[in-house]
Amino acid sequence: MERICVLTGAGISAESGIRTFRDADGLWEGYDVMEVASPMGWAKNKELVLDFYNQRRRQLLKVKPNDAHKALVKLEERFDVQIITQNIDDLHERAGSKNVTHLHGELLKARSTFDEDLVMDWRKDICIGDFCEHNSQLRPHVVWFGEAVPMFQRAAEITKKADILMVIGTSMQVYPAAGLVDFAPPSIPIYFIDPRPNITESGNLEIIEKKAVEGVPEIVERLLNRNNKV
Incomplete structure (x- = not known):
């Protein structure tokens, strides 16, 4: 898987x-x-x-989980999905995601x-x-500014094992979280979903310039359909 x-x-x-x-x-x-x-x-x-x-x-x-949170749960039907979030809310869990690592606490x-x-x-x-x-x-x-991020090493290990990487709703400018992308295996597909992306598209990096509630379901359906054809 x-x-x-x-x-x-x-x-x-x-x-x-x-x-x-x-x-x-x-x-x-x-x-x-x-x-x-x-x-x-x-x-x-x-x-x-x-x-x-x-x-x-x-x-x-x-508040309640939105369509982006819910779409990620659908991926678990056919993929081993690990979510690493910088958010301190529980919306991923409430939507039904089973594997969530909170970098910055809860x-x-x-x-x-x-x-x-x-x-x-x-x-x-x-x-x-x-x-x-x-x-x-x-x-x-x-986790406050100036404090250690205890879950970072766990997050890095998860990222190292990824076959596909999705980055949603984050500028990836706040460290150490921003450094996680560097742990991903080279050349794996990366989908960057954000309405105001601060990076440019390159070989294995695809930018989806949309809000999460629009872009995430789109990529999820694409991945599920692709997997159906394999």
């Missing part, structure tokens, strides 16, 4: 109503990202950081500030005074 590695970013979830991570002037919904997404911001104002992610969590619980989880391996499911607000079993404050289970 051929292996498809899918790298997804904010663009795929934006079409479900999840606001994109960061716009051109370095703000995230009016916040300086370093105030709400860095260890320094956490040390400075925990209440602000918790409130910011509490708002994001409430928003996430109100919004619907909390973790201990005493033991980073102590992670728990968490769908409500995280408040000051919400402690783990070690009597330490809980924080969002999200």
Whole structure:
């Protein structure tokens, strides 16, 4: 069974109503990202950081997977599909994808500030005074700027084994995630789906200049039809 590695970013979830991570002037919904997404911001104002992610969590619980998320699930009928996402939402899982690696953490989880391996499911607000079993404050289970990306090595190993690579809704400008493409075997087909691509088409790289909800179902149908003819 051929292996498809899918790298997804904010663009795929934006079409479900999840606001994109960061716009051109370095703000995230009016916040300086370093105030709400860095260890320094956490040390400075925990209440602000918790409130910011509490708002994001409430928003996430109100939205649904879109046609791009659902189309990727169809690929599992005929391919070994591994999704590596930069997004902290659970829309891939809710759509039905079985193999999802979250590079930057998960919004619907909390973790201990005493033991980073102590992670728990968490769908409500995280408040000051919400402690783990070690009597330490809980924080969002999200990778902030300046922190290590624990799942990167796993993601790199998945990418190395790919027969086909799909890149959806991400500029691939934020490292280390942007470096994952370099781990893909040379000359495998790469489909880059984005309405405003920042790269140019080349030999094995095909650009689909469309939104995820349009471009992903198109490529999925093409791959499924191609596989039917083999």
